[in-house]
Amino acid sequence: MRIKKLLPILACLLAFEGKAQIDVSPSLQKAIQEAIDKNASIRNKDLEVEKISTEKKSVWNKYIPKVEGSANYMYFDTKITLDLPTGNIPVINQPVFDGKQSFDSYGNVLMGSLMAKTVLFSGFQIENGAKALEQKRIGTAYLSEAEKESLIKEVIHSFDQVHLLNEVEKLLNDSEKRLATETKRVERAIEEGLAIPYDRDKIKLANLELQSKKIELQGKRKVLYQKINYLTGYSENQIKEVKYLLAPYMISEELSVENKQELKALESFKKASDYMVKKEKGGYLPVLGAFGGVTYTSLFDATMITPEIPMVNSRLYGRMNEFTMSPNWMVGLSMKWEIFSGFERKHKIHEAKINAEQVQNQLDDTKEKFALLLENNLANYRIQNKKYQIGLEQEKVASNNLNMAVRQYQEGLINISERLEAENDLFKASANKIQILVEQRLSALETLSVTGELTKTILN
Known part of the structure; x- marks a missing residue:
């Protein structure tokens, strides 16, 4: 039944490949917004933007008469x-x-x-100084947006991991129920002399392994809840109230890095450094x-x-x-009019030009790195899509094998070890499929993050 529910998702993945569809439920979107509002680094970036705006106003205020x-x-x-x-x-x-x-x-x-x-x-020093601060403000705002994208990706992936643990817990419960049914059948068979205690002990061992996995799962869930609480401030009950369908993300492969926030920030910082060069040259004027x-x-x-x-x-x-x-x-x-300043102005202009050249070099290098990162993330995204399709097939085959193994074991055609191996194969295939799905979603988020479109896609 679970496989039938996932087939429409796979069909959508194949039919709409190349279209960006990142659906975020209202409850998850609210959690993301809470994380953004709580994040100290983002708040400090916003305060830095406000501080630069105030500094720019102070520069323009030099034209306002001062009365003493x-x-x-x-x-x-x-x-x-x-x-x-x-x-x-x-x-x-x-x-x-x-x-x-x-x-x-x-x-x-x-x-x-x-x-x-x-x-x-002022020899255009006030004008160019104010323009440099404005570009610095814009660049800092872009850096704040970049931190938001990184945070959004982390919050979604953390909730996906909670979903992963929940799905694994369901698989463990399903296996436990099947083994409980098998235990009752074996107990009756032992009483009738049709089975031996060895079969019962093998099932008991399998149940103990399930219990061990549940304990491990509870420990991982506790750590995840603590992480999400740090990110969003959510309590355990609030985390449980975040509901959404764990489905593959579909994104376009016609992407570029032109809108990447870090690149826009560097472009603004480059403009700011150019204005600083003009400002220092204004020192030659009266x-x-x-x-x-x-x-x-x-x-x-x-x-x-x-x-x-x-x-x-x-x-x-x-x-x-x-x-x-x-x-x-x-x-x-x-x-x-400072006619001669002992080469101080010359040195300041030279220093400003060096700063501008450094920012330009950093911009060129960062643009190449992001282009390579985008290609790498797209390649990983394609791989995860193919792995997810294979995972669906593996789960389907493992489910059919389990059904067959149950019938064959009941008919005495296979032993208990083969029956439990089929049970374990289905658990591994189902857990692996869910793990691949979480990784597929993460690869899509990382790819969109490189383009600078993640925040707009998620929050707009």
Whole structure:
């Protein structure tokens, strides 16, 4: 009956070879989305994209005027030394500024300003720097998508392995039921003298082997549940609720690597490095800016004491209540042109060109590697399809042999060992077919992953 259910699947595989059909159930799709939302590496990549976007905005913001306000208060108490050429006062012939003269002064100064500054022309450094960051942001986003594809493949394969264990468990249960029926028949035959205890012991040994395989299966299932819990955060009950048909994946063989996320990321990084070369070349051009604002300056409660004046034999005291300049408006243009920087700009341009060449080399090499990987994965996909078809035939033959062996054993034409060997052959053939099916699905996912179309195929 199980083989009859799988025949339509095989027919679809043969009839639609070359068409991409990756059907994902809603419950599996939800588990994949949960894994993507939970993955720390993907979240960090998305945060990195956001950080680069903020950095790009900061670069463009250099064109936005910056307004600065300041206020300063100062109390000064100082001695001023003045040495002027000596002169004479006419008529009285009195010398003035004879030698060094010292003045004591003290007072208060209050200053305030509100100034605005902006860049008018940066030698295209701002524009090219912002464009480089934008390409870096795009490339980082592509790397995030690449991690999603790898995660999707891992989640689906993990659930496929759970399905594999479930199917193997069903096979073990079926074998156990057949052997239980055979045990009852042998017990009756022994009582009637038509069989010997050896036959019963052989069946018992076969049952013990089944029990051993069940224990091993439970251990593998526990490890798989822990892995899926790490990937998706799902509990054991939630994992069991993920339902879908374990059927072959069918993909087109007319594929290319042009949309591979890692290649698109490298292409964006190459553009970013080209913009960085242009940015560094912009250092040869002058930077123009504009400024404007208003200032306030006030000198108040100031006092100056002169040295003793010979004519009056006393010091003079000068006092100023206030001297204020407000408002003091100003507006202007500024230019900064670094004509010679000691070859620093030349070295930076050379370094940027080297970085661009390195990215280009990496892009060319990675494109060739992915092309080879695609051919290898396609070859493996074709092999798995053929192996799956052979596995179906093997299971069919093993099932027919078992049915025949059961009848022949009941008729006494074969011994118990041959009967159990046929039972074991069917188990091996069925388990092998399911294992090949899981590998066929994985090979299809790996092939689509190389093309960069896996996420779009699964989640869209």
